Amino acid sequence: MSVQERKQRERAERERLIVATARELAEQQGWDAVTTRRLAERIEYSQPVLYSHFRGKREIIGAVALEGAAEMAAALRAATSAADDPRTRVTALARTYLEFAERNPAVYDAIFQLDGGLAFAKEDTPEPLKDAFAALLETLSEVTGDGVHPGLFTETFWAALHGLATLTRAGRLPPGDAERRVELLVDRLAMV
Amino acid sequence: MSVQERKQRERAERERLIVATARELAEQQGWDAVTTRRLAERIEYSQPVLYSHFRGKREIIGAVALEGAAEMAAALRAATSAADDPRTRVTALARTYLEFAERNPAVYDAIFQLDGGLAFAKEDTPEPLKDAFAALLETLSEVTGDGVHPGLFTETFWAALHGLATLTRAGRLPPGDAERRVELLVDRLAMV
DNA sequence: AGTCGATCCTAGCACCGCTAGACAAGTGAG
DNA sequence: CTCACTTGTCTAGCGGTGCTAGGATCGACT
Numbered sequence A, B: 001m002s003v004q005e006r007k008q009r010e011r012a013e014r015e016r017l018i019v020a021t022a023r024e025l026a027e028q029q030g031w032d033a034v035t036t037r038r039l040a041e042r043i044e045y046s047q048p049v050l051y052s053h054f055r056g057k058r059e060i061i062g063a064v065a066l067e068g069a070a071e072m073a074a075a076l077r078a079a080t081s082a083a084d085d086p087r088t089r090v091t092a093l094a095r096t097y098l099e100f101a102e103r104n105p106a107v108y109d110a111i112f113q114l115d116g117g118l119a120f121a122k123e124d125t126p127e128p129l130k131d132a133f134a135a136l137l138e139t140l141s142e143v144t145g146d147g148v149h150p151g152l153f154t155e156t157f158w159a160a161l162h163g164l165a166t167l168t169r170a171g172r173l174p175p176g177d178a179e180r181r182v183e184l185l186v187d188r189l190a191m192v
Numbered sequence C: 001a002g003t004c005g006a007t008c009c010t011a012g013c014a015c016c017g018c019t020a021g022a023c024a025a026g027t028g029a030g
Numbered sequence D: 001c002t003c004a005c006t007t008g009t010c011t012a013g014c015g016g017t018g019c020t021a022g023g024a025t026c027g028a029c030t
Helices: A002-029 A036-042 A047-053 A057-081 A086-103 A105-112 A127-143 A150-169 A175-189 B002-029 B036-042 B047-053 B057-081 B086-103 B105-112 B127-143 B150-169 B175-189
Strands: none
Touching: A002 A036, A002 A047, A002 A057, A002 A105, A036 A047, A057 A086, A057 A105, A057 A127, A086 A105, A086 A127, A086 A150, A086 A175, A105 A150, A127 A150, A150 A175, A150 B150, A150 B175, A175 B150, A175 B175, B002 B036, B002 B047, B002 B057, B002 B105, B036 B047, B057 B086, B057 B105, B057 B127, B086 B105, B086 B127, B086 B150, B086 B175, B105 B150, B127 B150, B150 B175
16 A cells, blocks of 8 residues: 555646746746757656656646646735735735746746646636636725626726736836836726 | 749748648647647648758748738728727726637637747847737727836736636636636726 | 759658557456 | 565657748749
């Protein structure tokens, strides 16, 4: 019995290694550089081993996305719980969101940009993704304002943040005024 | 002389054919399906011909992006010029923007999502891109509000629209409430 | 009419995601 | 202790990708 357990442990450990290595490689050189061959070489196994853990490259991206979403949710909660009033919380939320996207661009892409084969806004949406949205909802429902559904408000605010994050990183927006754009967004959208 | 002219004309015609075919193929089956082999087959030339017009696939995407940006600018101007007051103009602008993204997803991706090798927010940004931003700016500077730079306001509003467009199409947002999200955005961001 | 230059295509490179089938190593039974 | 068998891993290969070198062909000028 304990032999089987050991093997399972080793297998789980290797799976973590795959995900961590994929993430590392993606952050270092972009997702284009994350090929099954390079990934296999880095974990010091042959290519087919990857396919005994994941159905394909998509699923590996999906695994990185889930891990990242959990981290993001934690970061958002940590930032908002340190603030006293709703207004400060929203600002902290927005800043933390954009900072996460900037510091973990590959992970952010895995979550929101790439196809990781994950379901969104459905019943079978994985827990970490639902939880990340919940973290946004918790703070934003305080400043939704009258006559607006908090979920709808959260979606809209989130979309604005997502737009800022992606356009900035893609070089579509001048990076200097990021902070002032956040202030504008919070000033106008949040009803405090 | 006229022989050379004829050849130049034919060459330009073929270049238009390449761009149009790439766009068509991308809208039909997605950019992943736009391979140099398939593209060459559709225009009934061999692969290397593509490389006598464009440096590579990136530049073809870039060409589609420029064409699309010009169309988008025209669509935005047409929609806003048909509205009387600033408030109606902003709503029309937002709706038209999102409609363009929804009806031409591949073109939208070429402009804002994919790497077409284009410069943004710099001096050497191609004219159609600058003009599309100008079209946004024209309408949005009317509703910027006091103490805010119109350019900054336009960037922020644009980012919000971009977020809505991409998240909706990627299945990250439930598609039903799109209109209500637009109303919320206009209500809060535009100072009328 | 013959040369010469432009134009286009065939063939191929190195790489991609993914998989079939050979092979070795570890397990349990006799 | 030996031997069959299962489990795990690897080598090799398939069809695809973007891109390019080098040869063939065809038209224009001398």
